[in-house]
Amino acid sequence: MKPVDPVGESSDEAPGVPGFRSWRGVYIFLLAALAFYIVALALGSRWEQ
Amino acid sequence: MSALDWAVLIAATLGIAGYGWWQTRGPQGFERYVRGDPQTGWLTIGLSVMATQASAITFLSTPGQGYADGMRFVQMYFGLPIAMVIIAAVFLPRFRRLKVLTAYEFLGQRFDGKTRLLGASLFLVQRGLGAGLTIYAPSIIIASIMGWSLNLTIVLSSILVIVYTVSGGNEAVNVTQKFQMLLIFSGLIVAFLVIAAKMPAGVSLMDAVRVAGISGRLKAIDYSADPNNRYTLWSGLIGGTFLALAYFGSDQSQVQRYLSGKSLRQSRLGLVFNGLMKIPMQVFILFLGTLVFAFYQFERPPLFFNQVAWRQAAQRPGGDALAALENRFDAAHAAHEKNLRAWLEARHAHDPPAETAARAAVASSDDALRQIRSEAGATLVAVNPKADKKDADYVFLTFVMDHLPHGVIGLLVAVIFAGGLSSVAGELTALGATMTVDFYRGPFRPSESDAHYVAASKWFTALWGLIALAFAFFCQFADNLIQAVNLIGSIFYGPTLGLFVVAFFLKRVGGNAVFWGAALAEALVIAIHFTGKVAFLWYNPIGVGACVLFSGVFQMFCRARPGFPEGSAAA
Numbered sequence: 001m002k003p004v005d006p007v008g009e010s011s012d013e014a015p016g017v018p019g020f021r022s023w024r025g026v027y028i029f030l031l032a033a034l035a036f037y038i039v040a041l042a043l044g045s046r047w048e049q
Numbered sequence: 050m051s052a053l054d055w056a057v058l059i060a061a062t063l064g065i066a067g068y069g070w071w072q073t074r075g076p077q078g079f080e081r082y083v084r085g086d087p088q089t090g091w092l093t094i095g096l097s098v099m100a101t102q103a104s105a106i107t108f109l110s111t112p113g114q115g116y117a118d119g120m121r122f123v124q125m126y127f128g129l130p131i132a133m134v135i136i137a138a139v140f141l142p143r144f145r146r147l148k149v150l151t152a153y154e155f156l157g158q159r160f161d162g163k164t165r166l167l168g169a170s171l172f173l174v175q176r177g178l179g180a181g182l183t184i185y186a187p188s189i190i191i192a193s194i195m196g197w198s199l200n201l202t203i204v205l206s207s208i209l210v211i212v213y214t215v216s217g218g219n220e221a222v223n224v225t226q227k228f229q230m231l232l233i234f235s236g237l238i239v240a241f242l243v244i245a246a247k248m249p250a251g252v253s254l255m256d257a258v259r260v261a262g263i264s265g266r267l268k269a270i271d272y273s274a275d276p277n278n279r280y281t282l283w284s285g286l287i288g289g290t291f292l293a294l295a296y297f298g299s300d301q302s303q304v305q306r307y308l309s310g311k312s313l314r315q316s317r318l319g320l321v322f323n324g325l326m327k328i329p330m331q332v333f334i335l336f337l338g339t340l341v342f343a344f345y346q347f348e349r350p351p352l353f354f355n356q357v358a359w360r361q362a363a364q365r366p367g368g369d370a371l372a373a374l375e376n377r378f379d380a381a382h383a384a385h386e387k388n389l390r391a392w393l394e395a396r397h398a399h400d401p402p403a404e405t406a407a408r409a410a411v412a413s414s415d416d417a418l419r420q421i422r423s424e425a426g427a428t429l430v431a432v433n434p435k436a437d438k439k440d441a442d443y444v445f446l447t448f449v450m451d452h453l454p455h456g457v458i459g460l461l462v463a464v465i466f467a468g469g470l471s472s473v474a475g476e477l478t479a480l481g482a483t484m485t486v487d488f489y490r491g492p493f494r495p496s497e498s499d500a501h502y503v504a505a506s507k508w509f510t511a512l513w514g515l516i517a518l519a520f521a522f523f524c525q526f527a528d529n530l531i532q533a534v535n536l537i538g539s540i541f542y543g544p545t546l547g548l549f550v551v552a553f554f555l556k557r558v559g560g561n562a563v564f565w566g567a568a569l570a571e572a573l574v575i576a577i578h579f580t581g582k583v584a585f586l587w588y589n590p591i592g593v594g595a596c597v598l599f600s601g602v603f604q605m606f607c608r609a610r611p612g613f614p615e616g617s618a619a620a
Contacts, residue, residue: 015314017318023317027134031131033325034130041123045120047259
């Protein structure tokens, strides 16, 4: 059973984002986006260097 | 500015402020006044969080950073997505579970009244100063370039934001910030398209990017481990994470934004939206600065972008030296442009030997230009010791005024004002809420009516608006304005975040230990700042670490404290 807090909000309620069944997946996607940004900027840094 | 520019500026600025006031007119309960519309969705939260962080300085100073120093500044934001994950997973559920109106109310429930007041006091000091700088910093640049009165610019922009913030509370702030961010995004895209179209004859957008590349302006990642190096991959990932954690997790101006969500899910999605969008937005603004840099490689820029300071110095004894520098700069810029065009021609012709030779010539003429600009700064200060030799904050607006068409000028000035108003509004409503909830209702008047607290909150918000306005009048000119704002934050953020880290993760530490731990950590950060040996992004992890360490040590000397039961503030 999901833990329900006094306000009635479940802290592991599904994110409701297509393609993501849990918040862990959303967070991993966000961190993967950060890695993508850094790699893209690292590659851009070498442009015409 | 033309009549068209004024029409666009006034319609956009007053239209959004008026819409926010009109949407939220009529009586509100205290919780709604502080928290906002209880049905607020993730997009409004995400835009509101971004709008509070993005001040007018962002749109003046960041392109200037791109122009002068390239893309390196973006590294400061690398910790932000990591912080969003931690706040969404750890901080947010605890704040919402206890239905707190301010982050410091949580500290009161977890520890005691004095720790709550310490957290709230640290916030009021640094955010109160920050709000003044948020008003002052863009005003001095806008007034200088536009030829407006500085005092009038400060007063008019402050009064406008105070009126709609006091009138509609957090709901008005959320509504206006959503439209202000949409205006900002639109303005930035229009700026990019116009800059790309304004490139000089024979220079394509891709050529401009190449020119930025050989000048080192596209270098975004610095792997240096030097702690004095302000923007590196490591300071961004580590120091930036702590800075973002402290700002978004313990600064009421941001906590108030995402606590307004209609559910935990909506608040979390708003934070994730911010985590996804912030770095691309900063990259885009910095990239605009690098494009302006490329443009000015082919069109002669002002030798010194703060033209008012330059002209005033030219009138003083010794000002003839500035005219001599202008003549040298004319010749050096013409030679540099010729070298760049030769390099582009060789590159287009796929002629590697000619390309290599032209590139060496470009490097040499670029050095000559840098040397003259450096001499210009030094000569300016020699002629007028009160002048500031930094001019990066003046680059973007000078370019806008000198080269963009009418209508677009008004739009971009409206973007800068939208950034300023949205940021100050978020700060003022948080300052008013913290004063009412943590300093007035909590210790002094716990049993008054809802209407009483709404009235008190309005008075406190107006009072903080006037304090910020007064501080804006007395601000000293800083080296680089956006860095000054972040510096003030970093001095106070570490120990403040430390209070929350102890609250969440060290369940056996009590109020006395954490109070003195945070106070000592703050003294340590201030002492480190005055040594001048550590870049400011590192103040955040040092402050957090010191607060956690000192609290743990002090707790050993306090009476053992039982852990909190599950479901309480500490859970």
